[in-house]
Structure formats: C-alpha cells, structure tokens
Amino acid sequence: MNVSANGSEGGAEAPKLISRPGAGTNLIIRGARLLDPRSDLDAVRDLVVRDGEIAEGAEPGGAAEIDGAEIVDGDGLLAVPAFVDPHVHFRVPGQEHKEDLETGTRSAAAGGYCAVIAMANTSPPIDSAAVLGSVRDRAEREASIPVGFVANVTRGMEGRELTEMAELADAGAIGFSDDGLPIANANVLRRALQYQRLAGGVIALHEEDPDLSAGGVMNEGEISAALGMAGVPAVSESTMIARNCSLALYEGARIHVQHLSARASVEEIARAKSAGVQVTCEASPHHLTLTDEAVRSLDARFKMNPPLRTEDDRQALIDGLRDGTIDCVATDHAPHASEEKEVPFEEAAWGVTGLETAFAALYTDLVLPGVLPLELLVERMTCGGEPFGIEAPRLEAGVTANIALIDPELAWTVGEDGYESRSYNNCFGGRELTGRVLMTVAAGRVAFRQRSFALGVAT
Amino acid sequence: MKHLLGVDQLSRDEMDRILERAQSFAEVGRRDIKKVPTLRGRTIVNLFYEASTRTLSSFELAAKRLSADVVSVKSAGSSVDKGESLKDTVATLSAYDPAAIVIRSPHAGAADLVARWTEASVINAGDGKHEHPTQALLDVFTLRQHLDSLEGTNIWIVGDVLHSRVARSCLLAFRKMGARVTVCGPPTLIPRGIEALGCAVSYDLDALGEADVVYALRMQRERMSESFVPSLREYAARYQIDSRRLGPRQLLMHPGPVNRGVELAPEVIDSPQSLITAQVESGLVVRMAILYELLTGSDRARPERGPAPADTPTIGQPA
Numbered sequence: 001m002n003v004s005a006n007g008s009e010g011g012a013e014a015p016k017l018i019s020r021p022g023a024g025t026n027l028i029i030r031g032a033r034l035l036d037p038r039s040d041l042d043a044v045r046d047l048v049v050r051d052g053e054i055a056e057g058a059e060p061g062g063a064a065e066i067d068g069a070e071i072v073d074g075d076g077l078l079a080v081p082a083f084v085d086p087h088v089h090f091r092v093p094g095q096e097h098k099e100d101l102e103t104g105t106r107s108a109a110a111g112g113y114c115a116v117i118a119m120a121n122t123s124p125p126i127d128s129a130a131v132l133g134s135v136r137d138r139a140e141r142e143a144s145i146p147v148g149f150v151a152n153v154t155r156g157m158e159g160r161e162l163t164e165m166a167e168l169a170d171a172g173a174i175g176f177s178d179d180g181l182p183i184a185n186a187n188v189l190r191r192a193l194q195y196q197r198l199a200g201g202v203i204a205l206h207e208e209d210p211d212l213s214a215g216g217v218m219n220e221g222e223i224s225a226a227l228g229m230a231g232v233p234a235v236s237e238s239t240m241i242a243r244n245c246s247l248a249l250y251e252g253a254r255i256h257v258q259h260l261s262a263r264a265s266v267e268e269i270a271r272a273k274s275a276g277v278q279v280t281c282e283a284s285p286h287h288l289t290l291t292d293e294a295v296r297s298l299d300a301r302f303k304m305n306p307p308l309r310t311e312d313d314r315q316a317l318i319d320g321l322r323d324g325t326i327d328c329v330a331t332d333h334a335p336h337a338s339e340e341k342e343v344p345f346e347e348a349a350w351g352v353t354g355l356e357t358a359f360a361a362l363y364t365d366l367v368l369p370g371v372l373p374l375e376l377l378v379e380r381m382t383c384g385g386e387p388f389g390i391e392a393p394r395l396e397a398g399v400t401a402n403i404a405l406i407d408p409e410l411a412w413t414v415g416e417d418g419y420e421s422r423s424y425n426n427c428f429g430g431r432e433l434t435g436r437v438l439m440t441v442a443a444g445r446v447a448f449r450q451r452s453f454a455l456g457v458a459t
Numbered sequence: 460m461k462h463l464l465g466v467d468q469l470s471r472d473e474m475d476r477i478l479e480r481a482q483s484f485a486e487v488g489r490r491d492i493k494k495v496p497t498l499r500g501r502t503i504v505n506l507f508y509e510a511s512t513r514t515l516s517s518f519e520l521a522a523k524r525l526s527a528d529v530v531s532v533k534s535a536g537s538s539v540d541k542g543e544s545l546k547d548t549v550a551t552l553s554a555y556d557p558a559a560i561v562i563r564s565p566h567a568g569a570a571d572l573v574a575r576w577t578e579a580s581v582i583n584a585g586d587g588k589h590e591h592p593t594q595a596l597l598d599v600f601t602l603r604q605h606l607d608s609l610e611g612t613n614i615w616i617v618g619d620v621l622h623s624r625v626a627r628s629c630l631l632a633f634r635k636m637g638a639r640v641t642v643c644g645p646p647t648l649i650p651r652g653i654e655a656l657g658c659a660v661s662y663d664l665d666a667l668g669e670a671d672v673v674y675a676l677r678m679q680r681e682r683m684s685e686s687f688v689p690s691l692r693e694y695a696a697r698y699q700i701d702s703r704r705l706g707p708r709q710l711l712m713h714p715g716p717v718n719r720g721v722e723l724a725p726e727v728i729d730s731p732q733s734l735i736t737a738q739v740e741s742g743l744v745v746r747m748a749i750l751y752e753l754l755t756g757s758d759r760a761r762p763e764r765g766p767a768p769a770d771t772p773t774i775g776q777p778a
Contacts, residue, residue: 457767
C-alpha cells in the first residue's frame with residue numbers, strides 16, 4: 001500500500017489512509033540534493049512532480065517547465081522522501097481543545113511528514129466501527145495529509161473484552177492498539193493475538209507493567225531519588241516486552257512495540273527478533289536525545305510515558321536504531337493544553353508534542369555530531385508505516401509524490417514563531433535546532449510551506 | 460537571595476548567614492518584648508495545601524515577631540477546594556503585593572512554579588517528598604547549639620527515607636556543613652540511587668554506634684498497607700531507636716510529629732539527649748532569619764516594580 005490519495009488501491013476493503021481530496025500538484029524543485037537511501041539515490045538534480053506523481057528527474061536546471069507548475073530553487077536544499085509517523089495522538093474525538101485533525105495534520109506536514117497513524121485513546125476511544133467511521137469522515141474533510149487510524153484492542157481500553165476487530169478492520173482500522181494503557185492481562189492479549197488470524201492488522205503495544213509502574217511519574221534512578229518523586233523502573237517496560245514477545249511467538253502473531261525507552265527493552269527486542277518473533281518497534285526523538293537529567297528542572301514539558309531515562313539507556317536506543325533492532329522513529333506526538341502542563345510535575349498530563357521538531361532534533365543531536373548518518377535517519381523516519389502495511393515513500397519516477405524539502409543549515413529557535421499544533425508542550429521549546437523543513441508534499445499535494453520560504457517563492 | 464526553594468540551591472555562605480541571623484533573633488527572643496519592627500507594613504502569605512501544625516504556626520509567629528502582616532490560606536475551605544489552579548491562586552494572592560509567599564504543597568516543584576508566577580519572594584515550606592529546606596536549616600541550627608561544628612560528625616538518618624522530604628533536605632544540608640551522612644531503613648523505603656546524593660546506605664542499625672547524631676524519621680501507618688514493611692511490629696523491632704540502641708553521647712532528633720513506640724521508644728523522646736523540643740524552638744528563630752534574609756537583603760531585586768524600598772530610611776523620606 002502506497003502513501004497515496006484515498007482509495008486508489010480500489011477493491012472492496014476500505015482504504016486505510018484518509019485525507020481531504022484534492023488534485024495532484026505540478027512542481028519543479030531545481031537543483032536540490034535528492035537523497036533516497038532506498039532507491040540508492042544521492043545526487044543534485046531537478047525533481048519534477050507532474051499531477052502529483054514524481055516524473056523523470058533531470059540534470060540541475062535541465063527539467064522542462066510544465067504549464068502552471070510552481071518552480072522552487074532547491075540550491076543548497078535537501079529533498080528526501082517525506083516521513084511517516086506510526087504514532088501520533090490527534091485527540092479526535094473528544095479533546096479537540098488539544099488538537100484536531102486539521103491542526104494535527106498541519107503540524108505533521110510542518111515536520112516533513114506525509115502520513116501519520118493516529119492512536120485510539122480518544123474520548124470516547126475508537127473501539128467501535130461507528131466511532132472509527134466518524135473520525136474517518138472528519139479526516140476526509142480536515143486532514144491535509146493522509147491519516148491512518150488504529151482501533152482499540154479492548155472495549156473502552158479496559159483490558160477485558162476484545163473489540164469487534166474483524167468489523168473494525170473492514171471499516172478501515174489500520175491496526176489495533178490500546179496505546180496509552182498496557183494490556184495488563186496476558187490472557188486478553190493472547191486472545192487478541194489469536195484473533196489477528198481472522199481480523200489481520202498488527203497489534204501495537206504500549207509496554208508497561210502497571211503494578212511495577214504504579215504511582216511513578218519519572219524514571220526511577222538517581223534523579224528520582226534526589227527529587228523525591230516516585231519512579232517508573234525500566235523493568236516495568238522490559239518485562240512486559242519479554243512476556244508479550246513470548247506470547248506473539250507462541251501464537252505466531254505480529255506485534256509492534258511502541259516507544260522503547262530503556263536498554264533492557266532494546267535487549268529484549270533483539271533477543272525476540274533473533275528467536276523469530278514477528279516484532280517491530282519504534283523509538284521517539286525525545287528518548288533518543290534527552291535523559292532524565294532534564295527532569296531536574298521539574299518542568300512538566302519533560303513528563304511523558306515512558307519517561308526519559310538515563311544516558312546509558314539513550315545510548316542503547318541509538319545503537320538499536322543504528323543496527324536495526326529499532327525499526328523506525330515515532331514521535332508519540334501528544335498534545336496537551338497549557339493548564340494541564342502548567343502545574344506541578346506530579347500533577348501534569350503525560351506527553352509531549354514532537355511532529356514539528358522530530359527531524360531537526362535528531363539531525364541536530366545525532367546527525368551533525370556524526371553519531372548517525374543522515375541516510376540512516378531518513379530511512380528510519382520514512383519506514384514507520386511498514387509495520388502497518390504502508391510502504392515507505394520513495395523519490396522514484398512514477399510513484400505518488402511524497403517529499404520533504406529541507407534546509408539542512410537553517411538554524412531556528414523552536415517555538416519562537418509558535419507551533420502549527422494547537423498545543424505547545426514541546427520538549428525542545430526554546431532550543432536552537434539546525435535543519436528546517438521548508439516544504440512538504442504529501443500524497444501528491446503541497447501540504448505545507450514554511451512561512452518565510454513561501455514568501456521567498458512568491459517574490 | 461530572592462527565594463528559598465531548596466537546600467540544593469543554597470550555598471554554604473548563605474546557610475551560615477541565615478544561621479548567624481537566627482542566633483541574633485534567639486537573643487531577641489529572650490527579651491520581654493520579643494517583637495522587632497523590621498517588616499512593618501510588609502505582607503506575608505502562607506499558602507498551605509497540606510495540614511501542618513508546627514511549620515505553619517512557626518511561620519505565622521515568625522512573621523508577626525518581625526511586625527509583618529500575615530495571612531494564612533489553607534486548601535480546605537478556600538477557592539483551592541473549589542478547583543482553582545495553583546497558578547490562578549498565586550495570581551490572586553499576588554494581587555495583594557505580598558513581600559513573600561510561603562508555600563507548602565503535596566507536589567514536588569510547586570515552590571519553583573510559584574516563584575515563576577509571582578514577584579514575591581517564595582519560601583518552600585515542603586514540596587511533596589522533594590525538599591523542606593526550612594526544616595533542614597533549623598535542624599542544622601539546633602545541632603550547632605550543641606556541637607561546635609558539624610565538620611566530620613557522623614549523622615544517621617533512620618526510617619522512611621523514600622517518602623521523606625525532611626530526609627532529602629537534611630541530607631543535603633548536613634553534607635554541605637561537612638558531616639558524613641548514613642541513611643538507614645528497610646530496603647523498600649530507601650530510594651534506588653540515593654547514594655548519588657553523597658550518603659552511605661545501611662539496612663540495619665548494627666553500626667549505629669558510630670553516629671554522633673541519630674535523626675529518626677516519622678513512620679507513617681499507611682506504609683504497612685502498601686506493603687513497604689510487613690508490620691509495625693517488625694519495623695519497630697529492627698529500626699526503633701530506644702535506650703538500648705541510643706548511646707549516652709549520641710544526640711537524638713526527629714522532625715515531629717512522633718509516633719511514640721514506633722520509630723522512637725518513649726524513654727528516648729524525653730531523655731536529655733533528645734533535641735526534639737529544641738528543634739521546635741529553633742524553628743521560630745530560623746524562620747525569622749529566613750524572612751529577614753529574603754526580604755531585607757541588599758541584593759533583593761525587584762526592578763519591575765520601580766525602585767526597591769530603601770533599607771535604611773534617609774532624612775526627608777517618610778518612614
């Protein structure tokens with residue numbers, strides 16, 4: 001399945017990705033560095049988009065003009081396949097004061113994303129075909145980039161009874177998850193894994209043993225000891241991963257482990273993969289760049305679940321991303337209103353936004369210092385849909401255009417011009433990052449132009 | 460010094476200055492008229508989100524001894540009870556232009572937040588299980604009445620360290636004054652990673668004899684039901700400070716209120732080695748010294764509100 005306009009695959013089954021309909025764009029990006037590791041492409045060329053499809057490339061300045069096409073000077077810029085995020089929270093239905101599909105997809109497009117997968121811990125949660133249908137209808141009106149919706153594994157996310165997974169799959173659920181909450185009862189999860197044989201769809205798991213994490217608000221360690229706050233031990237995550245990988249192996253089921261945070265978790269995944277478990281997993285930009293040292297500020301922008309952990313854990317995540325134990329980057333974009341964050345740390349809502357800063361944060365902290373090659377970062381940020389059956393976008397002739405155009409040298413201060421997201425609980429707020437997305441093409445249409453860049457184009 | 464948020468941010472010099480000031484207030488306290496006019500016309504707000512007897516009463520009295528106007532707001536019966544956020548409550552109280560807000564909260568970091576939202580000086584009177592800096596300062600003051608210096612002394616903090624803000628602030632304060640600190644308690648009540656604060660850890664009282672000072676913590680009954688310890692009986696058997704365990708040269712402290720017969724045996728509470736009542740006395744003069752330090756210090760910066768009030772009235776200026 002490609003990241004493309006609605007229903008282009010045809011067939012009886014509902015399309016998994018939904019966005020506002022619109023005509024494909026005509027666009028020529030002249031002389032940018034085109035980088036697509038999957039297509040073995042790294043060259044300065046003209047990139048041509050005709051009717052929303054990537055056309056044959058040409059030597060810099062060589063592409064013939066198309067009637068009515070926008071022409072962008074790509075000199076010094078980087079064009080990569082746009083990113084795919086397998087894990088965002090768009091708060092629809094029920095908490096539109098934090099985010100809705102319009103602001104959420106705009107925020108994603110501003111971060112260079114051409115497709116995202118929205119979690120189902122909404123209010124009410126997406127545990128029935130009726131709720132799923134309603135959010136898909138809204139996406140068709142409001143989403144500027146394609147959105148896939150997972151449905152819950154259990155009714156009301158209560159961890160007791162399975163949802164009508166087969167009907168939900170037919171109604172367009174792209175996968176299943178109770179994200180936000182773990183499925184504590186092993187037998188309930190086992191039933192869901194068995195039922196996957198009928199319903200299909202990967203089951204994405206928030207891994208946390210609620211007994212071990214009970215009461216905790218940050219990583220358990222030296223810093224929680226110093227601050228007197230209850231800790232969430234890393235083993236609350238790794239023990240659940242071990243348990244659930246065993247279950248997946250036993251049932252021959254496919255699982256996707258969400259937001260890894262700890263070394264022990266990376267080790268469990270590596271063990272499971274070598275034992276043949278069908279498991280994929282993700283890590284977030286904040287876990288890859290920050291540690292629990294940040295919590296010393298007692299600033300609730302650093303409160304998320306799983307919590308920021310130690311430098312040793314962070315290094316293990318980076319190594320895992322490099323060697324492929326960790327398959328992809330996921331933001332876990334979790335918007336919250338200011339009144340839920342401007343409270344004491346222990347009281348604050350869990351989660352941080354991250355779509356608009358994911359590339360810049362990872363580029364600044366991991367690529368520029370030489371920790372990870374740019375090619376690898378692009379690869380891991382574009383393949384997030386694969387566990388859910390969405391192919392990674394490519395810069396190849398004949399495919400739907402999904403392009404992020406980036407100025408790799410532009411330094412900017414996060415939040416100084418506000419955010420596209422409705423919420424501003426971004427943990428990089430106030431920091432200077434290097435590398436900014438200037439323009440995003442998603443499913444063949446221009447979904448975002450950075451303001452100053454758009455003005456530059458107009459003149 | 461503008462705020463007192465935690466011992467963590469205090470320098471040794473600042474601690475010494477507060478302790479010396481407290482000493483001079485202790486002398487005032489022995490006069491018939493115990494009140495000084497230092498803070499006349501200034502307003503101090505005590506904002507207490509948790510029940511408190513000694514901390515609140517001693518802050519109220521300290522403010523009154525310095526001639527400040529004092530208002531105490533407790534969560535029960537106030538707009539806090541009606542769901543007002545901390546931020547809005549602070550904005551409301553700040554409208555009275557208080558010189559200081561003294562805050563106690565069940566949540567770590569509450570005082571830091573209040574300091575961000577108000578122009579008043581903020582004093583942390585206990586934030587969650589994080590810090591209780593005025594308690595630590597009064598404990599150091601009390602000890603200095605009995606020991607010339609804390610340099611090189613051995614202090615054991617015994618009990619529920621995990622849930623104790625007093626333990627954290629005292630540990631930091633005692634270390635800053637040069638003492639060696641051991642925390643001791645059941646393994647379930649010693650936080651993982653506490654050694655990083657520069658203390659030793661013991662799970663039994665076998666080496667208690669090395670301590671010059673034994674600082675016992677309050678053992679809350681709720682901890683039994685949360686299975687941190689199997690029973691009060693077992694806890695008392697292993698960790699209670701009694702006359703058998705407390706040597707004649709060792710000083711005994713406790714932040715109060717005491718659970719008689721749990722963390723302390725009755726005979727040691729009332730023994731001459733016990734500094735528990737002295738701690739309460741120190742609380743008053745140390746809190747006076749803290750208010751004095753924050754509200755009259757020469758480096759008190761309030762540029763946003765025009766020139767700071769002159770510390771010494773000059774001729775021609777209304778008093």
